[in-house]
Amino acid sequence: MENNEITGGEEKKKSPSGCLKILGGATVIALVIALIAGLWVKQNIYASEFRPAKLSAREQEQLDAKLSRLEQSARRDRSLSYGRLAPEPYTEEGAKREISLTEKELNSIIAHDPETARRVAIDLSEDLLSVKLVVPLEEDIAVLGGTTLKITMGLILRYENDRPVVALRGISIGGIPMPNAWLGYIKNKNLVEEFGSEQGFWQLFSEGVRDISIKEGHIRIRLKS
Secondary structure, eight states, rough: OOOHHHHHHHHHHHHHHHHHHHHHHHHHHHHHHHHHHHHHHHIBOOOOOOOOOOHHHHHHHHHHHHHHHHSSSHHHHSSGGGGGGOOOOOOOOTTOOOOOOOOHHOOOHHTSSSSHTEEEEEEEEEEEEEEEEEOOOOTSSSTTTTTEEEEEEEEEEEETTTEEEEEEEEETTTTTEOGGGTTTTBTTHHHHHTTTTTHHHHHHHHEEEEEEETTTTTTEEOOOO
């Protein structure tokens, strides 16, 4: 009986120490969670604006040459005196049916609008176009009003079996990927294949594209005649 009483007494003496260990462990876990939550809020809720892309002199020349092919008529118009258009016959002779841009050039085009450049950034990787957005939230929105929210999305772009492939890889809000159900179950589905049989945008888009290719840092789109 005495041994039992001594054992019981020892157990009672150990109990406060065990509680302190549990409390200490819980405190550490709470601090870690708070730190992680703070970092998440800093990166996603109070997301920093992007730095606009800047091209070197040579890169700017190359971009201007590409854009000039798309703006030849506008450039000729600006060269006319009195702002009058010069009549000329329509022709497609010598027209280049290809759009080829680097990732840096794309972001530089966006940078022509400083406000957009601070909130939109595009990444080009193998068969994937990724867009990162920093969206300001209205002041009257509960809790998050007046903050900025980071949104990212990925779009698969390629050409196979004589048809373009356009598929949503996914959308993340505040670093949290949205469930496929919330996106209408369209993740990783070829939108051209899903809706191209209908008379509408996707069918017309498909019939006008000869090739789409995205490599690391570069996109090329070839059009049909």
